[in-house]
Amino acid sequence: MSSGTENAKQKFMGGVEKTRAAVDDASKKNSLNSQPTSGGDNPKAGGSSFRSIAKGDTVSSNYDPSKEDTVPCHAPQRPSEHMVERKVASTKMQLTNLVLLAAAGIAPSVNAAATLRFSCSQLVVERLDPLVNPGENPSPHLHQVVGGNAFNVSMDPNVHDLPSTATCTSCTPVEDFSNYWTAVLFFKARNGTLHRVNTFGNELGFTGAKGGQTVYYLSSGKVTAFKPGFRMTVGDPTIRTAEELNRRYKYMDFTCLASPMTRGGQTTYFPKQPCAAGIMVSIRFPTCWDGKNLDSPDHQSHVAYPNGNACPSTHPVAIPQVFYETYWDTRPFNNKAEWPADGSQPFVWSFGDKTGYGIHGDYVFGWKGDALQRAMDANCNSDLFANRINCPTLKTQSLDEANKCTKPRTVTENLDGWLQELPGGMPIN
Numbered sequence: 001m002s003s004g005t006e007n008a009k010q011k012f013m014g015g016v017e018k019t020r021a022a023v024d025d026a027s028k029k030n031s032l033n034s035q036p037t038s039g040g041d042n043p044k045a046g047g048s049s050f051r052s053i054a055k056g057d058t059v060s061s062n063y064d065p066s067k068e069d070t071v072p073c074h075a076p077q078r079p080s081e082h083m084v085e086r087k088v089a090s091t092k093m094q095l096t097n098l099v100l101l102a103a104a105g106i107a108p109s110v111n112a113a114a115t116l117r118f119s120c121s122q123l124v125v126e127r128l129d130p131l132v133n134p135g136e137n138p139s140p141h142l143h144q145v146v147g148g149n150a151f152n153v154s155m156d157p158n159v160h161d162l163p164s165t166a167t168c169t170s171c172t173p174v175e176d177f178s179n180y181w182t183a184v185l186f187f188k189a190r191n192g193t194l195h196r197v198n199t200f201g202n203e204l205g206f207t208g209a210k211g212g213q214t215v216y217y218l219s220s221g222k223v224t225a226f227k228p229g230f231r232m233t234v235g236d237p238t239i240r241t242a243e244e245l246n247r248r249y250k251y252m253d254f255t256c257l258a259s260p261m262t263r264g265g266q267t268t269y270f271p272k273q274p275c276a277a278g279i280m281v282s283i284r285f286p287t288c289w290d291g292k293n294l295d296s297p298d299h300q301s302h303v304a305y306p307n308g309n310a311c312p313s314t315h316p317v318a319i320p321q322v323f324y325e326t327y328w329d330t331r332p333f334n335n336k337a338e339w340p341a342d343g344s345q346p347f348v349w350s351f352g353d354k355t356g357y358g359i360h361g362d363y364v365f366g367w368k369g370d371a372l373q374r375a376m377d378a379n380c381n382s383d384l385f386a387n388r389i390n391c392p393t394l395k396t397q398s399l400d401e402a403n404k405c406t407k408p409r410t411v412t413e414n415l416d417g418w419l420q421e422l423p424g425g426m427p428i429n
Helices: 003-012 016-033 043-055 079-103 242-248 371-377 399-404
Strands: 114-120 122-126 143-147 179-183 185-188 194-196 213-219 231-235 252-256 279-284 321-328 347-349 360-364
Touching: 114 371, 114 399, 143 213, 179 213, 179 321, 213 371, 231 279
Parallel strands: none
Antiparallel strands: 114 213, 122 143, 143 179, 179 360, 185 194, 185 347, 213 321, 231 360, 252 279, 279 321
């Protein structure tokens, strides 16, 4: 990791050292006095440190919350010591989860019970969309796809059982054969030609990934995992205004990265200036389900956003929040001399959107058995600066193994180099 990235990491992780000190202080005092102390037990003390995560204080880059010791056990512990140990362990879990939430650009006030976070390397880039355009080969616009290699032109849940059909997954949890896909970003040069923008591995732990995206499953309490055959989309490629996007959808945005650690300044439109470390695109799906339908005609009506902290009566079942982070490597295109002469931003989605408001994502569930439910029930979390899921109930593979899972393109067309038009001839508007 470069020195610039290391410095940015230390700046981003500000406040964590204060919380660790409070936790350690509680452990030490209680190992000597066998009495609870305010440092580890007072939620206000922890909360103050948690809120400082985003403020930029310095912390050792080697800190790993999962490696902290619990209360020493030099002598038989009295009940009060057991209570302190449980509370200290709980505080450490909260610390890990809240650091992850801050990294994901999620408000630290969110009470996340599970923050399952992992890398999915690039599986394939091609014009197929088995959810919106099943059976169409090719589909109208280009997608970048990650997950299990059972991805195909048609994925009828009555015929295609992803866990039994796939032979590998580009995600690090080996029991996750789901497919996650989004549109592809293109750069439009001043002369009108277009070049595909590549993705790169998230520098918060996944630098070894070959493109793809970071996937999160988040919960703030008890949730019901998706059922076999479940699928959904979020966003609408036809949207071209902020008003319509904000009226219909929540929590989809762009971050112009000054460094890999940049969090803040999100927009719902393409950044209007060069971004030194690329562009991060965040797509968050609704978290409430009607409890009946695995899909709907528009692939969205069977899910809904909560009303405050509660699911609406029409969609009463709380489900994990699926959340994509995709890092687009726009750095090769930062020369403004190659940008449009009128000074406008040069990026366009593969479906022809030059505003960014048409941002959308597709999801087809494919976890094996009850693996996802186990992970959610266990409140699993992930280490921020290491490719490791803290979840004994899940089997994982290395990034190197995940990188090996790819799928040959079924659509023969040129996607590389400078192109005269978007794949499929999609008009730009």
